[in-house]
Amino acid sequence: MGERGMDAADFDVIIAGAGVIGLAVARAIGDAGLSVLTIECASRIGLGVSSRSSEVIHAGLYYPPASHKAKLCLRGAELLYRYCEERGVECNRLGKLVVATDPDQEERLDAIARNAQDSGVRDLSRLEAADARKLEPNLRCCCAILSPSTGVVDSRGLMLALQGDAEAAGVEFAFNARVEGGALTKSGIVVHIRDRESTEALSLKTRVFINAAGLGATSIARAIEGFPREAVPPFYLARGCYFALAGPAPFRTLVYPIPVVGGLGVHLTLDLGGQARFGPDVEWVEEESYEIDPHRADIFYAEIRRYWPALADGSLVPAYAGIRPKISGPGEPAADFRIDGPREHGVAGVINLFGIESPGLTASLAIGELIRDRLREIL
Numbered sequence: 001m002g003e004r005g006m007d008a009a010d011f012d013v014i015i016a017g018a019g020v021i022g023l024a025v026a027r028a029i030g031d032a033g034l035s036v037l038t039i040e041c042a043s044r045i046g047l048g049v050s051s052r053s054s055e056v057i058h059a060g061l062y063y064p065p066a067s068h069k070a071k072l073c074l075r076g077a078e079l080l081y082r083y084c085e086e087r088g089v090e091c092n093r094l095g096k097l098v099v100a101t102d103p104d105q106e107e108r109l110d111a112i113a114r115n116a117q118d119s120g121v122r123d124l125s126r127l128e129a130a131d132a133r134k135l136e137p138n139l140r141c142c143c144a145i146l147s148p149s150t151g152v153v154d155s156r157g158l159m160l161a162l163q164g165d166a167e168a169a170g171v172e173f174a175f176n177a178r179v180e181g182g183a184l185t186k187s188g189i190v191v192h193i194r195d196r197e198s199t200e201a202l203s204l205k206t207r208v209f210i211n212a213a214g215l216g217a218t219s220i221a222r223a224i225e226g227f228p229r230e231a232v233p234p235f236y237l238a239r240g241c242y243f244a245l246a247g248p249a250p251f252r253t254l255v256y257p258i259p260v261v262g263g264l265g266v267h268l269t270l271d272l273g274g275q276a277r278f279g280p281d282v283e284w285v286e287e288e289s290y291e292i293d294p295h296r297a298d299i300f301y302a303e304i305r306r307y308w309p310a311l312a313d314g315s316l317v318p319a320y321a322g323i324r325p326k327i328s329g330p331g332e333p334a335a336d337f338r339i340d341g342p343r344e345h346g347v348a349g350v351i352n353l354f355g356i357e358s359p360g361l362t363a364s365l366a367i368g369e370l371i372r373d374r375l376r377e378i379l
Contacts, residue, residue: 011035012379014191014206016179016220018042019050020155020364021356022212023162028368029375030169037204038171039193041178041216046159049214050361052290052322054242054269054277057081057091057151058359061098062259065118068337073359074120076366077149080158083365087161089154090272096150096254097132099141101306105258106143112258113145123149138250140309150254154272155361179216181223182209189224189349208379210371211352215288215325221352231345233338233354236326240280241292243300244319249276255307264358266303277319278304284330285323292318327355339367341374349378 013029015022018040026038042048057077063069084091100109113124125146127135132144167173176196183190189209194201209224211217218235221227249270257265260282269277278300297316304311328335338354345352351374353367360367 011037011204011206013037013208013210013375014039014189014204015210015212016191017048017212017214017216018045018163018173018175019048019212019214020046020159020162020361021050021214021353021367022210023159023166024364024368025210025212025371026166026171027162027169028365028372030166030171032372032375034375034379036166036171037174037206038166039174039177039179039191041176043175045163045173046156049322049325049357050155050159052320053155053358053361054267054279055152055155055271055361056096056254056269057093057153058362059096059116059123059147059149060119060121060359061112061116061124061145061147062264063115063119063359064336065115065120068339069359069363070119072337072363072366072370075369076359076363079365079369080153080362081151083161084153084158087165089157089161091151091153092272093149093151094252094254094270096147096256097127097136097139097141098145098147098256098258099132099139099307100143100258101141103142108258109143109145121147123147136251136253136255138308138310139255140307152254152270152272153361179213179220181220182225184224184226184347184350192223206349208349208351208375211350212356214356215323217325217352217354217356218327221354224350227347227350228345231340231347232352233327233335234329236329237285237288238324238326239283239285239289239321240324241283241296241321242277242279242319243292243297243316245276245278246315246317249274250308250310251276257303257307266300268304268308278316279319280322288323290321290323292321294318324357325355326357337363337367339370339374342378
């Protein structure tokens with residue numbers, strides 16, 4: 001964990017998790033003159049949820065107006081494009097088509113457009129089938145919405161830039177160290193940490209504990225002695241598989257179907273090299289598992305052919321799988337981000353980030369801003 005003795009150290013802020021959210025928070029608060037430590041259970045940054053996304057910069061079409069997801073996505077996309085330009089992180093505004101493949105989906109497509117408008121998205125265009133095919137000749141649809149500000153980003157490059165900024169501001173990082181819980185005391189929060197190189201748990205006192213641990217956030221919150229259990233939401237794992245297209249992509253724009261319960265449907269994304277990927281699907285699971293059953297491709301072929309009928313048999317190959325940190329279960333409406341500080345749960349010095357799934361990557365810098373502002377209220 002570095003030269004500083006963890007059992008004797010004292011920090012103003014400890015952050016659990018060095019994915020894109022934890023890194024964005026560390027960068028945002030790094031210049032505030034505080035002593036900050038970011039603890040990560042893996043050997044380096046961004047190996048959890050952040051490493052298994054579609055890398056899409058979302059425009060904010062789907063989320064309820066005034067929700068955290070809507071507001072932070074819109075603000076986050078603005079900040080993210082600006083940051084990538086300033087720091088030389090590769091990104092590309094490819095644009096996105098949300099497509100209705102049957103006439104009975106047109107009303108739902110119009111509802112998405114209205115929701116986006118109500119959320120502050122001002123650059124959408126509605127296209128009839130012929131106009132959509134002018135953009136993408138291989139596309140099949142009845143009508144579509146074009147979102148020109150949707151893009152893709154090099155998420156690894158982004159996280160490295162955030163880490164560099166945080167370290168330059170004095171933030172310390174401890175890797176191969178797991179937060180196992182803690183305790184609330186009158187003089188601060190005691191955080192219990194276990195280093196992979198040690199058989200003994202170490203304790204560290206901090207004025208503020210920021211729980212940005214992704215899939216581990218709810219278990220950490222439950223393991224803080226004295227923290228109210230009713231302030232910790234239920235937790236579910238929703239796995240999503242991605243398949244890659246063997247061969248060149250016939251599309252230049254991202255293509256999304258009408259959303260499904262639990263996700264945005266099996267959509268087409270393009271990486272910065274032009275490689276096409278399809279996914280994710282939604283599979284509710286009991287434990288983390290990232291193996292992909294090749295037979296799941298059968299479902300993918302059927303879904304993709306709704307908007308790309310020419311997809312050839314045998315052209316999909318397993319790519320990777322990710323796990324969404326859900327706080328709403330099967331059949332339930334998608335929950336908003338939970339960014340819970342003292343005003344929400346009444347406990348001084350604790351900020352929990354629960355259910356930070358998509359559009360978490362897009363919203364990351366805006367979440368960092370929000371946490372920075374919250375710290376001003378409690379420090």
